[in-house]
Amino acid sequence: MTTTLEFARFVRETDYEDLSADVRDALKRRVLDSVGIAIAAETDASTRIVDRTVAELEADGPCTLWGRGRRASPVQAAMHNTALTRYLDYMDSFLAPGETPHPSDTIGAVIAAAEYAESTGEDLLAGLAIAYEIQGELAWNAPVRDEGFDHVTHTVIAAAAGVAKVLGLDELETQNAIAIAGTAHNALRVTRTGGINEWKGIASANAARNATYAAMLARNGMDGPRDLFEGQKGWQDVISGPFEVELTPGERVHDVMTKRYVAETYAQSAVEGVVELAEREDVDPDDVTGIKLETFAGAKLIIGGGEGNRYEVENRAQADHSLPYMLAVALIDRDLSLTQYERERILAADVQDLLRVVDVTANPDLTERFEAGEMPAIVDVTMDDGTTYRVEKDAFRGHPTDPIGWNGLEEKFDAVAGEYLASGERDELVERIRGLDERNVSELTALLA
Template sequence: MTTLELAEFVQATDYEDLSPDVRDALKRRVLDSVGIAVAAEVADPTQVVFETVRDLETDGACTLWGRDGDGASPVQAAMHNTALTRYLDYMDSFLAPNETPHPSDNVGAVVAAGEYADRSGEDLLAGLAVAYEIQGELAWNAPVRDRGFDHVTHTVVSAAAGASKLLGLDLEETRNAIGIAGTAHNALRVTRTGGINEWKGIASANAARNAVYSAMLAKNGMEGPRDLFEGQKGWQDVISGAFDVDLTPGERVHDAMTKRYVAETYAQSAVEGVIELAEREDLDPDDIAGVKLETFAGAKLIIGGGEGNRYEIDNRAQADHSLPYMLAAALIDRDLSLEQYEPDRIRREDVQELLRIVDVSEDSELTERFENGEMPAVIDVTTDDGTTYRIEKEAFHGHPLDPIGWEGLEAKFDAIAGEHLEDDRRDELVETIRTLEDQDVADLTALLE
């Protein structure tokens, strides 16, 4: 894998190279991201990002989504808008055996670069295809989690590539942008271990900002390491190890899943399963003696206790990375949406007591099944009278094995954005995104002010 190889892929990929299925899938990724962003505008951490952007800039060519006409540079817009698409932990995920990044983290950066450069919707789709493909290939072939790096280490590279496409950089400028981004901005895994805090939901926004800044530097003549990946003490030597990629015009977008529930990626099947079990057996939470989840290695590691205590839950950032909390809340409420992450709900006695009798264990067979493309979960709920109820899942609705189409995504969009946008604005956004190849990037961002 060489830095030139990535830059050549960016240069070679245009809208005409994308299959109709890839174009459609990318548009659905945009709709999902926009809906999540609208709902995240009122969150305290995203407000902190907005206030910081306002402290640094008072005007600019790019729209700050949801901020009533406020503008900023593409760099700061990428930070702000990515914070919105990412913070609620409701975004898409790419499922690789040893890494699970969120390729929608690229959307804010690529849109900002496209708005700044006055690009078309076709250009935007090409840039998103580039970013999704690179993010997926890095996750699959060069996982960094076990080496102590966060998955946004991939994002800064993929977003820099997508931004370079929209900014119209030539081959050497693109190579420089990727070199700067990947050399200077490698994030540590400590973001998601131990006592998790709100930076978890903002780290990818920081990566998106750094990606666009790297591309802007390259656009204006800054040279970067030409051998980011292959050079001595470069990315492969220090971070990932040697690897190769097989780049296609955006086909990796089909490996991105849509979250059905507001929960960490690896929890989706388990949450869906416990809700189905609670409804099927009409379980009374007061009668539960124990909950046992058998899951795969990654879920146990990240949200089941392998990277820190997942039973001491006091805030949103801890709750959406705790299988015990998510299963307890879903069993009690028979839902796991934004309401289950309100501070009062998190701290309520019923869920705090139930989460402590949730046992999470890894099953090697389930790990093998996950590595072969499923997201399996086996859940046993035992009641006070000794009866045990079981449900087994191989995937969830939204997984690539059971994808959510336009109808489901529009329903999700209406559910999370409904209280923030009038019906006609939602309808206009959906139609603009559905026909993105006939629009300009500015047509989309004008609806996000």
């Protein structure tokens, strides 16, 4: 049975030197992806609510609030900056059979703590490797979705571990930090069921804030229930059941996908497929009478109607968790980017009409393939003359079997954040992230201010 001490020792014993060159490179790409998304999210209403709240609570501090030209405590910076990296639903995802969390939800917290601790880039990469590894191992071995808990229940533990590393906590303090975070902050799955609301995009920021605060408390001597996982009425007893982890320095980062489209994780293959089909067959949306998607059970559950009505779509939060909306708008526009989540586009008659002829079914064979590592999708588009076009996908560009390298990530960065940066600023930021282990963290955050 996994113990809290096992996690704490992994945190203490993992250093930059333990990371392979491939892991270091992959972590830097995760930072670039997250920073680009954050820049594009600065003007959204929900991230501005977080910003206003932070401003009301703190006028200054040691940590950078990205994009705002202000500073705050590491706790509030973790909240603010994670809201930016997460809100657009364009972040990375870890693919496990029973859980799909977003390890990049830990990046804002670990960077804030590293800036506070005046850490080197090497220290930061070690902290991120730990956070990614723990998030992935928990998702794979101890999924919580079916028990009614949200995946940010994993995030708060992973982020606390990464923050503990860059703050330099000793083994006992690290154990306390993980214990406090994991005991006190178990989020309910209702966040992503029924009528989706704006909290969906902010819940992980709250987890990042709580993780950072837990680590700060432990740093200052607070004891926690150090038998968090294994104790009576502890995490395994109440939430996950018994499980074992196999922690290696950062290798789980290779199991993380990059989103090609602005869409929920499980929609990526289906969206890529319907865009390819529309372009291949030069489909006229006005002539479409039906769109049928065969997918795996998790996709049907989360974004296909298993956890609430996905045909009533009125806002961004509902749209990016509705397979009917995403497939309809992607077929019409032959794209699914930030433009497709503007309120006027969501409410437009063409997409509202077309989404109602989308049928989503779970195929047991596709579920088996998903659990074996694919992300399969079969899309049939039927025209008013009876013709049916089909596309079948095993995965998508950005899946761990078809990863996006530096060139592709820089293209994504330019597409999502390019309009907000002068060319010199863009090049300096990319160069700084590529050479992250040769710099201090403050040199990166200075560019993000």
